[in-house]
Amino acid sequence: MTSIATQQINYLNVKKGIWSWLFTLDHKRIGLMYLYAIGAFFLVGVTLGIFMRLELFNPGRDIMEAKTYNQVFTLHGVIMIFLFIIPSIPAVFGNFFLPIMLGTDDVSLPRLNLMSWWLYIIGALFALSTLVFGGGPADTGWTFYAPYSVKTGTNVSMSVMAAFVLGFSSILTGLNFIVTIHRLRTPGMTFNKMPLFAWGLYATSWIQVLATPVIGITLLMIVVERVFGIGLFDPSMGGDPILYQHLFWIYSHPAVYIMALPAMGVVSEIIPTFSQRTIFGYKPIAYSSMAIAFVGYFVWGHHMFTSGMSGSAAIIFSILTFLVAIPTAIKVFNWLATLYKGSIDIKVPLLFALAFIFNFLIGGLTGLVVGALAVDVHVHDTYFVVGHFHYVMFGGAGFAFFGALHYWFPKMWGKMYNMTRAYVAFGFLFIGFNILYFPMLILGIMGMPRRYYDYLPQFHTLNQISTIGSWILVVGLLLMIYNLIAGYRKGPKATGNPWNGMTLEWQTDSPPPLHNFDKMPELPEGGPYNYPNAKSQ
Amino acid sequence: MNHHFTLPNSGHHYDAKASKMGMWLFLYTELLLFGGLFLVYMVYRSLNQDAFLLASFNLNVWIGTANTVVLLTSSMTVAMSISALQKGDSKKSILLLWLTILAALIFLVVKYFEWSAKFEHGLFPGMDHFNQLPNGEKLYFNLYFFMTGLHGLHVIVGGIFIMVVVAKIKSGKVNKSRYQLLENSGLYWHLVDLIWIYLFPLFYLIH
Amino acid sequence: MKNQHSTEETHAEHITSYREHFGTWVGLILLTLMTVFISVFGADLRTITVATALFIASVKALVVAYYFMHLKYDPRIYRVLMTIVMSLFTSFLIMVILDYLTR
Numbered sequence: 001m002t003s004i005a006t007q008q009i010n011y012l013n014v015k016k017g018i019w020s021w022l023f024t025l026d027h028k029r030i031g032l033m034y035l036y037a038i039g040a041f042f043l044v045g046v047t048l049g050i051f052m053r054l055e056l057f058n059p060g061r062d063i064m065e066a067k068t069y070n071q072v073f074t075l076h077g078v079i080m081i082f083l084f085i086i087p088s089i090p091a092v093f094g095n096f097f098l099p100i101m102l103g104t105d106d107v108s109l110p111r112l113n114l115m116s117w118w119l120y121i122i123g124a125l126f127a128l129s130t131l132v133f134g135g136g137p138a139d140t141g142w143t144f145y146a147p148y149s150v151k152t153g154t155n156v157s158m159s160v161m162a163a164f165v166l167g168f169s170s171i172l173t174g175l176n177f178i179v180t181i182h183r184l185r186t187p188g189m190t191f192n193k194m195p196l197f198a199w200g201l202y203a204t205s206w207i208q209v210l211a212t213p214v215i216g217i218t219l220l221m222i223v224v225e226r227v228f229g230i231g232l233f234d235p236s237m238g239g240d241p242i243l244y245q246h247l248f249w250i251y252s253h254p255a256v257y258i259m260a261l262p263a264m265g266v267v268s269e270i271i272p273t274f275s276q277r278t279i280f281g282y283k284p285i286a287y288s289s290m291a292i293a294f295v296g297y298f299v300w301g302h303h304m305f306t307s308g309m310s311g312s313a314a315i316i317f318s319i320l321t322f323l324v325a326i327p328t329a330i331k332v333f334n335w336l337a338t339l340y341k342g343s344i345d346i347k348v349p350l351l352f353a354l355a356f357i358f359n360f361l362i363g364g365l366t367g368l369v370v371g372a373l374a375v376d377v378h379v380h381d382t383y384f385v386v387g388h389f390h391y392v393m394f395g396g397a398g399f400a401f402f403g404a405l406h407y408w409f410p411k412m413w414g415k416m417y418n419m420t421r422a423y424v425a426f427g428f429l430f431i432g433f434n435i436l437y438f439p440m441l442i443l444g445i446m447g448m449p450r451r452y453y454d455y456l457p458q459f460h461t462l463n464q465i466s467t468i469g470s471w472i473l474v475v476g477l478l479l480m481i482y483n484l485i486a487g488y489r490k491g492p493k494a495t496g497n498p499w500n501g502m503t504l505e506w507q508t509d510s511p512p513p514l515h516n517f518d519k520m521p522e523l524p525e526g527g528p529y530n531y532p533n534a535k536s537q
Numbered sequence: 538m539n540h541h542f543t544l545p546n547s548g549h550h551y552d553a554k555a556s557k558m559g560m561w562l563f564l565y566t567e568l569l570l571f572g573g574l575f576l577v578y579m580v581y582r583s584l585n586q587d588a589f590l591l592a593s594f595n596l597n598v599w600i601g602t603a604n605t606v607v608l609l610t611s612s613m614t615v616a617m618s619i620s621a622l623q624k625g626d627s628k629k630s631i632l633l634l635w636l637t638i639l640a641a642l643i644f645l646v647v648k649y650f651e652w653s654a655k656f657e658h659g660l661f662p663g664m665d666h667f668n669q670l671p672n673g674e675k676l677y678f679n680l681y682f683f684m685t686g687l688h689g690l691h692v693i694v695g696g697i698f699i700m701v702v703v704a705k706i707k708s709g710k711v712n713k714s715r716y717q718l719l720e721n722s723g724l725y726w727h728l729v730d731l732i733w734i735y736l737f738p739l740f741y742l743i744h
Numbered sequence: 745m746k747n748q749h750s751t752e753e754t755h756a757e758h759i760t761s762y763r764e765h766f767g768t769w770v771g772l773i774l775l776t777l778m779t780v781f782i783s784v785f786g787a788d789l790r791t792i793t794v795a796t797a798l799f800i801a802s803v804k805a806l807v808v809a810y811y812f813m814h815l816k817y818d819p820r821i822y823r824v825l826m827t828i829v830m831s832l833f834t835s836f837l838i839m840v841i842l843d844y845l846t847r
Contacts, residue, residue, distance in 0.1 A: 224683060
């Protein structure tokens, strides 16, 4: 059936009008709605970050008061963590591609999926409403430590309720993916024939389901103390603020693996495609995702080394923290081995994947530094930590998100973006990112504390360099966004498989039809990355 | 004209196993939610053993026991209602569900009287008697109100869930060959019972 | 095959009899009475009372899970997952209390 005058029917044009989007049950549309919402809030978070860097350009007061600065970095953290990084890859690309990669036509629980999105929107509105209501945005840091979070007059309750609602959204997404992976794989696709992105999402989903409730109840404790005076962390009632920290980090450490594991899953998809070789070490990569998820539950105390926790507990947490580096390293070695002697095609998705490896390496190694007890006494709460986590969360997960965007763009919209502009944008992003954050590692070792809007004169130059880095980064972001939008509107039509990928999403049209497949997808013999060097599995 | 090709593993068919799996996953989240509170309880009780014992004398063991019996009975009735529907007896199933809801109401009424008594004695945070308590006892009552309050909220939600299922059995949407929703409501109800099974000894049976 | 479209078979179609449910209820009531009596009339051995109370509560919980919640007759994976979840929670508990004990 050829259509000359009429456009082919796909998930984008099958039904029109805003209500057909806001109340859709189609996982692809839900993925796109997440993308637009997450993208918008990401830009708000970036803006807050730019303002922070402007304030830090010179010592002393530049553009805002100290208290405002506290609110800015708090909101920056809340938005970036709860509204951007944690949902990003699972909610956008997991929703869009997990069912297609498994060879099915939707998730197991589509209405729950829509509810996840609405909860996300409600949580986001709660968070942003603090800009307008009740005492202003929280000024506690995104960690909401007691007792200050209970005492401060800023709108902590609303911020914390936002995080609670967003957590619920995250739980439901993870729940849906676990059921989908168990119930809807195409006939013949065993767990060990699933794409590695699916494995990454599977491990992530278990963390979402089992860890998020703990922060839910902890945040509820803060609200209940603020509203009813039911104090559990108030020393004047016999409570212990360190107990809050335990409960908070029992979730928030596994949370960083919610950020990292899907990102690693994306890298595991991009690398085979752009080396045109099957992945080296499929099982180690798959199982290391589960291992990272597992070990990650038991290391939270490394956020509390200087808090007053017992020395013996600190030692145990430090040892466990070092262990989690092992499965991560396994992945890096396997990725490199896949590239070796491959037919490398340096397209932009691959650049983002390589940047992930580079940035995550620096972030991971600096993580070992802070994980060492004696060193941490010196660098805790300094800019070293800020540099460390931005390298893993932004340079790692963030860049993987951009990489996924560039990799799956043609499939999602059936168009291609301008390659040259994409390369230039990547260059600005990578260079700007490193100029922005590498100085922080040095500043931290020199002793500059974090969450301060002022600093000593000896830190001036590096702060200026860092701020200039943020401007270069923003140029890259704007160019990338412009390029992708231009590609969507005016770009050339993309084929079904522009990169010669082997996973099932490349067997269907670009954009996919409403029910994902118009004919039965073919499961290849040699596993999900069925390139010529793949052996039959 | 393209007829719509359906995958054998389509996600659009009714899948009772998926629904059951989803419900269990949700129960795990509830267990960890309450788990956080139990963790706080364990820490503070181990640090304030005498105070917790003293504070617990403000609660009436027999009222607590009665409420425990009420909830255990309600677990039996909801479990039986599933058996009834599996056997095709929707009338009996609905009757047993109403008995479950009745038990839930009794539980809530008893709780209401217990809490009112505490308020009358000024034992809620911020009230006079509470403010004069030593720290350990304050922590006991903070935990008491928070944990039984959150539990009570779940009793209400569970009761509503069951009422929705009653309506759906009446309309035939939930029936002998399509009853996963009933089973899920039962699972949720048993969770509510499970939490109380631990709350009871921890608050009422310290001695 | 895992990936069937909707069928009548949901569980192995095991229907628990009313009798079995009633028996479970009797057991739970007896355990409840036991734990109350130990507490009210039992010796003043504080730690043992805590341990006993938690132990009996756990037995009751297992009974509710296995019989009322059907875990005994469900696919094994559900019992495995329940064990994993409870172990995870217990590890959190132990690691936190260890902090307090060693300060």
